[in-house]
Amino acid sequence: MNNNEQPTKRRGITVEDLLRLRSVRDPHYAPDGTRAVFVEKSIDEEKQYRSHLWIWAADGSVRQWTFGRWRDMKPRFSPRGEMIAFLSDRSGRTQLWLLPANGGEARQLTFFKNGVRDYVWSPDGTFLIALTTLGDEETIEDREEQKTAEQKPADSKPRVVERLYYKSDASGFLDGKQDVLVRIDAASGKTEALTGREEEIGSFAVSPTGQTLAFVANRNDDPDTTFTRDIVLFDLESKAETNLTNGCGTFASLAWSPDGTKLAAIGHDLAYLGATLHRLYVFEPERGTKRVLTADWDVHLGDAMVGDTHADAKGPGPIWASDGSGLYVTASERGRVNLYFVPLDGPIVPMIEGNFHLYGLAIHPSEQQAIAAMSEPTVIGDLYIISLEDGTKTRLTRANEALENEVVFADAEPFTYRSADGWEIQGWIMKPPGLGEGEKAPLVVEIHGGPHAMYGFTFFHEFQLLVSRGYAVLFTNPRGSHGYGQAFVNAVRGDYGGMDYEDIMAGVDAAISKFDFIDETRLGVTGGSYGGFMTNWIVGHTDRFKAAVTQRSISNWLSFSGVSDIGYFFTKWEVGCDIWEDAERLWHHSPLKYVQNMRTPLLILHSERDYRCPIEQAEQLFIALKQLGRETKLVRFPDANHDLSRTGNPALRLERLRQIVGWFDHYLKGPLD
Incomplete structure (x- = not known):
């Protein structure tokens, strides 16, 4: 700016500026750490939500990877880094898609009638596990119905209700639908149902050996009035099941240790019912042991922040250190959501700490740095590369730069x-x-x-x-x-x-x-x-x-x-x-x-x-x-x-x-x- 120019006066934010807000979220490193994929959510000119995949490279370049009038979500590199799996509603229902990591056309992998809610890669990248739902007479072979210009009106039939829990604010009337975990071959798309119809399957994870699937489910005789959520171990070869927790609490966010001997989870024992703090548990299935690593830390694990911009951004669960010595976790404390390291033995260590809301995280394979999605009262939210050694922070994205330069916060x-x-x-x-x-x-x-x-x-x-x-x-x-x-x-x-x-x-x-x-x-x-x-x-x-x-x-x-x-x-x-x-x-x-x-x-x-x-x-x-x-x-x-x-x-x-x-x-x- 030369001496004759006057700085532009910033205006206040307006109602309509809601349409310009962009939320960058859900970063995920490639296995070699040279790239990362993340999601940018926005609202288009038709006032519809859209989200697309973006790629960051170690040379500092950031570029959009997917386009279109749909929502692409939850991208994850395959274990060898040659593919990116993601969820997308581009076919009508939210399904699982695969995209070559070096460029090319996306390929639809699932066609389930009720879509896919979540998924994980197998350790060798040959298959994926996906979570879908089935109605009373539906099977995993039933395909999604394609959208048509004119939808037939629903049949006027009474809705028969026999259960306490028959509707959900998120899903509407449940109509008997239950959860099923399905194995999908990455090359052929061939599917195999692994579980029967389950009540409320939550988190799930495949062990590093590829032999054991751990998942959370409501296994109670009366699932409407009993609120424990058990961790079930499922042998992918023999199909044998083991209930790891047997009603001792409610659990989520499963993560296997690198050597496969331990399973971490976030959970609690319902001691204060819905007001119970979330704790970090570590199970050793072969030894039959259970430890609560944060029992003496009077802090709630996870993201409890209330907001209107990143409310649906799902932060990470516990992330194991590569040597299995402990786990990285986020915690909510005094209006902040920060990152900590919880060792198996030793004091808890702050890793990324300050007056901000950390709502997304990826740990670099070397564990020397992380990509964090962070927001502050005057910063809408962006991705930052943060050194885990000295805390140095480098801004990676500027998704809302134009708006932030235009308005005063x-x-x-x-x-x-x-x-x-x-x-x-x-x-x-x-x-x-x-x-x-x-x-x-x-x-x-x-x-x-x-x-x-x-x-x-x-x-x-x-x-x-x-x-x-x-x-x-x-x-x-x-x-x-x-x-x-x-x-x-x-x-x-x-x-x-x-x-x-x-x-x-x-x-x-x-x-x-x-x-x-x-x-x-x-x-x-x-x-x-x-x-x-x-x-x-x-x-x-x-x-x-x-x-x-x-x-x-x-x-x-x-x-x-x-x-x-x-x-x-x-x-x-x-x-x-x-x-x-x-x-x-x-x-x-x-x-x-x-x-x-x-x-x-x-x-x-x-x-x-x-x-x-x-x-x-x-x-x-x-x-x-x-x-x-x-x-x-x-x-x-x-x-x-x-x-x-x-x-x-x-x-x-x-x-x-x-x-x-x-x-x-x-x-x-x-x-x-």
Whole structure:
């Protein structure tokens, strides 16, 4: 820039900028470490999600590898590096495809009627194991139905239900479908079903010898009410099975040691039911031993971060060191997701540590470096090469460079405060850029879902949008959140609307006291799922807020217990009883009980296919408020589920954001009383 040029003034981010966000994720090294493949997810001009494969080479070059109007996902080099397997919906269903690593046409490997959910390579690269689902009368020979211009309407038949667990927010009505693991020959595509129909197969992995398949499944006699998930060992030659865990816990993220003598898993013993911290287990099947390597580490393993940009990016499970001396794991702690090394013997060592969200990882075969997908409050997310020896970080991608150079982002300043009973709570404040000296901004309080999840150091489009429109944004991790140990995450159970409410309100008071730019006369509050429950609870217990937006919320535990896909067990796990045991207790914790106290203008946003918090929860609250003559509006989102704000239809996501900012603009920026 010469002396006569003026720097371009950056603008605030907009609702429509959601369409420009790109999420780079899921890196995977080639066996020789000279290349890596990763995925870039975006939204196209038709407001449809697309994802494509990209290749990075050790010379620093980065180039797009696949193209088209579809979604290519989960790329993995074959053990010898000559092929890349990946999942793609280019045929209609998500199927398994193979692509020559040096270039060429992709070849469809599977044609299963219900597609492929996941897969792994065999150690020698001659076959793959894929996970599919089958209905009552379906077989693995049944092929996917090709899309046609005109689809025939479904037959009008009644749906007969005989099980407690018959629908899923992610999958809709299950209709008797069960999981099957299938062996696929890489050259011919020949298939062989390895398992019968199983309940909820999770992680699976083939041993280094290629002889044993380990997989996680629900092997309980009553799978709807028993929540352990066992590790099953399956001999690929003899077809013999061994249950390795026999109901001692719930497990996922399997990984064989390099010598094949040990099997690592992430899991827990359900001691605190859904609030139990995830631990690192190591089994030695031949010796019959089990160790919990992180038993004394009061930290939750894995990624508990809440966000709206990388929510569906699946981070890595445990990764073995090449010498079998320990494992690399990610962990959620104090609003950060970082990388650690857990040795079989010795202290846990931080490997990639800082105020950021590590949401994807690949370890180089030499273990001297890693590729990490990382996000920060002012960095949307990119891949970095990080030295595991000295921490040196080199940015590998700049997927959002144009947008980041065009808009101004507000950083999230962390702070801590004390709740009413003395517990320390972590929070963050975001100040509107350009706010002048002495000027004040209205405050929007954001409350995360879960409640066993975590806000923290990650990019959040919704937060940046509110800040760009002149709002300060406060977000906190009240008790019940991950990141602060077992006692903290368990403390909300049986106390919804109790000290968790006090934690949030103490955060509002602390922020107003600490940050003089907050206008305490113009307060708004919003949240989704548990955050929606808490928004409903707040406006039923205080008139401090001038506007509220409740999203995919719970208003009535009495009905929630019978209509949610998880309600029949989640209600007892979290509130403490079943409806026939103590209906008064469920009503006491229901925001609807306090509807006569609700005088804050309340916008209610809900998806019509939300089976996690069904829309009747919104309808009950809306009708009661209207009967009472309160200021409220219900916005229903068709063909959307509980994940609307994170992975829902982009056009509906845009409208959701417009509704939120429109409501707050009307009630927090208009004339004061």
